[in-house]
Amino acid sequence: MPSLEDELFPSTPGKFKIDRGHNINRQFHRCFASTSTMFIWALFLIALTASYLSFQSFVDSGNRYFTASWGGIQWEKQIRNSAKTNRPGGMSVLVTGAAGFIGSHVSLALKKRGDGVVGLDNFNNYYDPSLKKARQSLLHSQAILVVEGDLNDVKLMAKLFDLVAFTHVMHLAAQAGVRYAMENPSSYVHSNIAGLVTLLETCKSANPQPAIVWASSSSVYGLNDKVPFSELDRTDQPASLYAATKKAGEEITHTYNHIYGLAITGLRFFTVYGPWGRPDMAYFSFTRNILQGKTITIYRGKNKADLARDFTYIDDIVKGCLGSLDTSGRSTGSGGKKRGPAPYRNFNLGNTTPVKVPTLVNILEKHLRVKAKRKIMEMPGNGDVPYTHANISLARREFGYKPTTDLQTGLKKFVRWYLSYYGYNRKDVW
Numbered sequence: 001m002p003s004l005e006d007e008l009f010p011s012t013p014g015k016f017k018i019d020r021g022h023n024i025n026r027q028f029h030r031c032f033a034s035t036s037t038m039f040i041w042a043l044f045l046i047a048l049t050a051s052y053l054s055f056q057s058f059v060d061s062g063n064r065y066f067t068a069s070w071g072g073i074q075w076e077k078q079i080r081n082s083a084k085t086n087r088p089g090g091m092s093v094l095v096t097g098a099a100g101f102i103g104s105h106v107s108l109a110l111k112k113r114g115d116g117v118v119g120l121d122n123f124n125n126y127y128d129p130s131l132k133k134a135r136q137s138l139l140h141s142q143a144i145l146v147v148e149g150d151l152n153d154v155k156l157m158a159k160l161f162d163l164v165a166f167t168h169v170m171h172l173a174a175q176a177g178v179r180y181a182m183e184n185p186s187s188y189v190h191s192n193i194a195g196l197v198t199l200l201e202t203c204k205s206a207n208p209q210p211a212i213v214w215a216s217s218s219s220v221y222g223l224n225d226k227v228p229f230s231e232l233d234r235t236d237q238p239a240s241l242y243a244a245t246k247k248a249g250e251e252i253t254h255t256y257n258h259i260y261g262l263a264i265t266g267l268r269f270f271t272v273y274g275p276w277g278r279p280d281m282a283y284f285s286f287t288r289n290i291l292q293g294k295t296i297t298i299y300r301g302k303n304k305a306d307l308a309r310d311f312t313y314i315d316d317i318v319k320g321c322l323g324s325l326d327t328s329g330r331s332t333g334s335g336g337k338k339r340g341p342a343p344y345r346n347f348n349l350g351n352t353t354p355v356k357v358p359t360l361v362n363i364l365e366k367h368l369r370v371k372a373k374r375k376i377m378e379m380p381g382n383g384d385v386p387y388t389h390a391n392i393s394l395a396r397r398e399f400g401y402k403p404t405t406d407l408q409t410g411l412k413k414f415v416r417w418y419l420s421y422y423g424y425n426r427k428d429v430w
């Protein structure tokens with residue numbers, strides 16, 4: 001019996017046998033019969049294609065339905081509750097990247113003082129999402145809802161602003177990491193450029209427009225060698241794609257401030273560390289490897305110079321974030337129309353005392369009571385800069401920013417958290 005494919009697409013000449021011994025009538029009949037057969041098959045094919053397409057669209061919409069973890073009356077109610085303020089003059093803040101390191105700490109601090117907080121996070125797997133889920137649970141225990149969704153989801157963003165008249169946005173969602181940018185460059189464009197623009201588009205159209213405070217980075221100083229880094233120093237020599245996307249963010253936010261009257265503050269964070277931190281960062285991965293008896297690689301700069309960072313403790317950063325929100329000023333536009341000039345600011349948030357990376361390892365060894373196996377290596381040309389050092393006088397003047405935690409104290413708190421979260425002997429820590 002011929003297959004359907006054979007019937008529809010005869011490929012061998014012998015398959016259509018022409019019977020020359022039959023009369024014209026019969027030929028006509030056969031011809032008619034074969035035409036009608038083809039017609040029926042064509043109809044069948046069309047019907048098959050149509051049903052395939054509608055099935056496909058059903059599957060797609062089903063996927064959308066099942067993967068979207070937002071929507072529904074109950075969800076809307078939770079959003080409104082989470083955004084409710086609990087103090088006179090309190091803020092309603094949308095915190096993006098709320099299941100991230102800085103985002104979770106800032107969310108808790110805002111809630112604690114009576115502000116309303118709605119979190120947003122895409123829970124991507126740049127590092128172990130279970131740590132992000134654990135932070136989400138922590139926030140949930142304090143009545144903070146973290147919506148699972150992406151900044152680039154225009155409908156979700158619009159929906160959040162439909163439900164809540166956010167007074168402020170604390171935008172901390174980003175693709176972080178300096179060296180990973182060489183492995184996955186498009187993730188930086190997706191989050192740090194496209195995601196930022198989607199957020200700004202949503203904010204500019206909102207009525208009222210929120211004020212925005214967002215995470216820039218010390219990395220914008222790039223190859224700048226004037227220390228300490230001041231906001232007036234040049235930032236046009238980024239050393240990594242990560243830095244370039246943060247610098248681009250500063251330019252993009254300036255545009256939205258200029259055209260739409262959005263009040264915008266960029267915070268240049270200097271290597272932030274602490275409990276619930278990011279496993280991709282050196283202090284965190286060193287801790288894990290030291291405990292597991294693995295060798296750690298310590299990079300070194302030109303002429304065997306040690307690298308140094310202005311490591312900044314999370315609690316100090318949180319104070320800087322809240323201070324920025326409190327002094328952000330107001331956006332002047334509404335519904336996409338500017339009504340007057342609005343503040344545009346950039347601040348360094350650092351610790352002001354750079355520490356060499358080998359010294360960081362010494363401190364970890366002390367707190368962990370384990371000797372590190374060190375391998376010293378020339379810094380690969382992958383976006384790293386030799387040192388960072390913040391001048392914080394501007395932030396001090398504007399909102400009294402004054403870091404109080406040195407690296408010894410901060411790492412002690414980190415190690416205590418690390419051991420309580422992962423345990424001492426576990427090999428499968430992230």
Ligand SMILES: O=C(O)[C@H]1O[C@H](OP(=O)(O)OP(=O)(O)OC[C@H]2O[C@@H](n3ccc(=O)[nH]c3=O)[C@H](O)[C@@H]2O)[C@H](O)[C@@H](O)[C@H]1O
Pocket residue numbers: 176177178216217218219269270271272280281282283297298299300307308309357384
């Ligand atoms: O301030 C910022 O704007 C950035 O801070 C952070 O970047 P960095 O300052 O590079 O921190 P981090 O990776 O902890 O490396 C610290 C030091 O350890 C060295 N380092 C690193 C890894 C390693 O295996 N060995 C090593 O010597 C390394 O060479 C470096 O000297 C954030 O990750 C980034 O998202 C961004 O926010």
